[in-house]
Amino acid sequence: xxxxxxxxxxxxxxxxxxxxxxxxxxxxxxxxxxxxxxxxxxxxxxxxxxxxxxxxxxxxxxxxxxxxxxxxxxxxxxxxxxxxxxxxxxxxxxxxxxxxxxxxxxxxxxxxxxxxxxxxxxxxxxxxxxxxxxxxxxxxxxxxxxxxxxxxxxxxxxxxxxxxxxxxxxxxxxxxxxxxxxxxxxxxxxxxxxxxxxxxxxxxxxxxxxxxxxxxxxxxxxxxxxxxxxxxxxxxxxxxxxxxxxxxxxxxxxxxxxxxxxxxxxxxxxxxxxxxxxxxxxxxxxxxxxxxxxxxxxxxxxxxxxxxxxxxxxxxxxxxxxxxxxxxxxxxxxxxxxxxxxxxxxxxxxxxxx
Ligand code: KG4
Ligand code: ZN
Numbered sequence: 403x404x405x406x407x408x409x410x411x412x413x414x415x416x417x418x419x420x421x422x423x424x425x426x427x428x429x430x431x432x433x434x435x436x437x438x439x440x441x442x443x444x445x446x447x448x449x450x451x452x453x454x455x456x457x458x459x460x461x462x463x464x465x466x467x468x469x470x471x472x473x474x475x476x477x478x479x480x481x482x483x484x485x486x487x488x489x490x491x492x493x494x495x496x497x498x499x500x501x502x503x504x505x506x507x508x509x510x511x512x513x514x515x516x517x518x519x520x521x522x523x524x525x526x527x528x529x530x531x532x533x534x535x536x537x538x539x540x541x542x543x544x545x546x547x548x549x550x551x552x553x554x555x556x557x558x559x560x561x562x563x564x565x566x567x568x569x570x571x572x573x574x575x576x577x578x579x580x581x582x583x584x585x586x587x588x589x590x591x592x593x594x595x596x597x598x599x600x601x602x603x604x605x606x607x608x609x610x611x612x613x614x615x616x617x618x619x620x621x622x623x624x625x626x627x628x629x630x631x632x633x634x635x636x637x638x639x640x641x642x643x644x645x646x647x648x649x650x651x652x653x654x655x656x657x658x659x660x661x662x663x664x665x666x667x668x669x670x671x672x673x674x675x676x677x678x679x680x681x682x683x684x685x686x687x688x689x690x691x692x693x694x695x696x697x698x699x700x701x702x703x704x705x706x707x708x709x710x711x712x713x714x715x716x717x718x719x720x721x722x723x724x725x726x727x728x729x730x731x732x733x734x735x736x737x738x739x740x741x742x743x744x745x746x747x748x749x750x751x752x753x754x755x756x
Contacts, residue, residue, distance in 0.1 A: 411737055412480050414470065414506070415730035416463070418499030419491025419519045420545070421450045423462035426726035427474035431734050433529055434474035436720060436727035437466050448585045449575075456494035463502050470726070481512055483742070485733030488516030489750040490546070496749035504745055513742040515733040518755055519724075520544070521559050523690040524551050525735065526721040526728040534715045538686035541675050543693035544724075545571035545586070547753060548615050548671075550678045553688075556735035559755070562678055563613025570667060570693045573617035577624050577663045581652055591660045592696050598661030600698075603627070605666040613678050620666060628652065664698045672702055679712065688715040695722040 410429055417424040421444055426436040441458040444450045471477065486503035487496060500516070507514040524540045527533065534553075539562075542549045548565035568576065571588055578587015606623050608616045631643035631651035643651070652659065679685055689703060700716055707714035721727050736742075 411482050411734060412476060413483050413485055413515070413730050413733050413737065414467070414481050415485040415517070415726045415733050416467065416499045416503050417487045417519070417724055417726040417729045418459045418463070418495050419487045420495060420724060421455050421458075422724040423459050423466050424724065424726035424729075425463075425467040425470035426730040427470050427476060428727070428730035428734055429474075431528075431731065433727045433730060434476070435470045436725055436730075437469045437473065438720070438723075438725050439466050445584060448579065450492070452492045452494055455492055456498055459495050459498040463498060467502075478506070478510060481510060483507070483513040483515050483733065483737055484510070485515040485517055485729055485736075487519045487522070487729055487749075488743075488747070489518055490753035491519060491749075491751060493749065493751045496751070500747075500749045504747075508745055513737075514745060514747065515736050515741065516743040516747055516749075517729045517732045517736070519729075520547055520549065520753060521755065522728040522732040524553060524559060524688070525556060525732045526690050526717040526725075527688040527715050528556065528735075529721055529727060529731050530718055532715070534686045534688055534713070537684055538688055538715070539675070539678055539682065539684050540688040540690055541671060541694075542691045543570040543671060543689065543699070544691035545569060545575065545588075547691070548617075550613050550674060552682060552684070556732075557739060557741070561755070562682075563615065563674060565615040565617060566610065568617040568621060570615070570617065570671060571691070573620060573667050574664075574693065574696075576621050580621075580624055580628055581656065581659060582649075588693060588696065591664055592698065594657045594660035595664040595698060596657075596661075598657030598659070600661040600665035602655070602658035603632070603662040605662060607666065607670055607673070613674055613681075615670065615674060617667070617670070620670070624663060664696065668696070668698045668702050671699065672706055676706070676710070679710070685710070685712045686715070687712045690717060690722065692723045695719055
């Protein structure tokens with residue numbers, strides 16, 4: 403892909419919204435390097451601790467940026483702009499990345515580009531060939547957000563529906579926690595689900611109007627089901643099992659529990675996606691975000707796509723979970739349109755964009 407001016411456009415992008423410190427270099431829309439340092443410190447706490455995340459970003463950011471430049475075979479002088487994740491995310495974490503990017507842009511006297519993390523997840527679908535033509539629909543499923551987005555162009559993204567409570571990633575992680583699995587539990591549910599029967603336990607599907615999602619009811623249903631050690635499918639708040647019986651039930655049924663939970667979450671997501679495709683008449687369908695790494699979702703999307711004649715797109719695994727490559731690609735399109743940010747721009751924890 404060439405820039406409109408036929409001059410090379412080389413960008414450095416920094417992602418620091420949560421617990422991954424990442425830096426990427428992209429030239430003319432091609433990712434030359436994408437370095438991701440995942441912060442291990444949070445595992446022992448069963449979730450991300452914001453203050454520890456900010457401190458780890460401060461430790462990692464210089465070596466991660468150095469590695470990204472080295473792997474891309476460029477120096478700071480080759481850069482045309484510096485990009486960073488501006489929102490949404492943990493504010494302390496965002497501040498580390500944004501202050502670093504601002505300082506670098508100032509020192510190099512190059513433009514600064516702030517990128518919306520959720521828009522970047524969507525645009526990860528434009529990194530590799532084959533790329534979807536516009537317009538397309540994207541189901542973005544991450545640890546903090548679940549959205550169906552109608553993409554008119556790289557910079558014109560419209561949210562059609564989103565989660566009213568928990569995100570899909572949270573549904574995976576909280577279910578995993580109920581099963582006694584460590585954080586982040588999504589990939590572990592995926593792993594155990596491969597050995598289990600997805601129809602073993604029929605967890606309920608929430609009845610939410612339109613294209614919005616809700617996952618908090620599913621979490622409660624799973625909690626009540628486990629507290630009854632699987633003896634009641636009524637999902638009522640009458641608990642009959644001792645803690646020991648619950649543990650034994652989980653131990654004896656882990657693959658079936660994981661497969662059934664994953665099956666329900668995937669069905670909720672894909673039923674809404676089908677509805678969005680029907681309503682808009684668009685059959686070019688992408689997925690994005692950490693949960694798009696889920697093998698059940700990837701397989702089912704391809705199956706449904708074949709049945710319904712959809713053209714489906716899934717980013718490469720490394721561009722699904724948080725990474726600076728997706729920030730770089732979003733920044734590239736902003737660069738082409740001359741969308742730059744002032745040096746006093748601030749990050750924001752908030753997610754809204756339309
Ligand atoms: O997009 P992401 O890396 O970070 C946010 O922006 O939130 O998403 C992280 C989420 C976590 O909830 C994690 O459990 C989930 O993605 N995840 C998965 C899988 N890999 C990551 N969930 C289910 N199956 C997976 N294979
Ligand atoms: Zn993300």
